Amino acid sequence: MVDLSQYFPILLFLAIAAGLSAAFVFLPMGVSRLTGAHKPQAEKLTEYECGFPAFEDPRSQFDVKFYLVAISFLLFDLEASFLFPWAVSLDHTGWAGWIGMMMFLGILAIGLAYEWKKGALDWQ
Template identity: 80%
Template sequence: MIDLSQYLPILLFVLIALGLSVLFVVAPMAVSRLTGVHNPDAEKLSEYECGFPAFEDARSQFDVRFYLVAISFIVFDLEAAFLFPWAVSLGETGWVGWSGMMVFLFILAVGLAYEWKKGALDWE
């Protein structure tokens, strides 16, 4: 017979998470409905992110440079995230860890030079 008592902490965790989600998500919505705070009008339902109504189709194409800069930001952000643990553990990894990071940084530098040469970082 299978012993399911080991799954009791997981079941308790799921029940507590479900209870907290109901408490923090569903309960405020229910209270606002019951107290009459929920009163949408045209102003509340209007656009609020940019301050004016959309004037083009939501599926319009963006310039590819936007995506290249976004991807570059993510890549160099991850580079910084890799450099901190590498710097801390450099004493233990030695020359192998140092040379591996130099190869990684060289590949990133080549990618940055390629983007720069192609004009992906130039804005008009």
């Protein structure tokens, strides 16, 4: 027979975490309802991010080029985050670190050239 009492601290931790999570989510909503902060009006429900109503259905699909540009941005942003620690530790890694980073940059350059050739960066 297995002694399940040794799992009690984990169960207690999970119960406390679930309770705190629920409190952080539902307590502010309940307080705002009770204090009268929830009073929707036409002016409060208007568009506030771009300043004008949307031209079309918000559930319409984006062009795939938007996603390609966003993925390219993330890719080169991550590249920059790899370059900073590499530059700091280059004296410790030596030639092996330099060759490894040049291979990494070469692969990224080939990917960028492929994207450019396919026209993924052309915005219409």
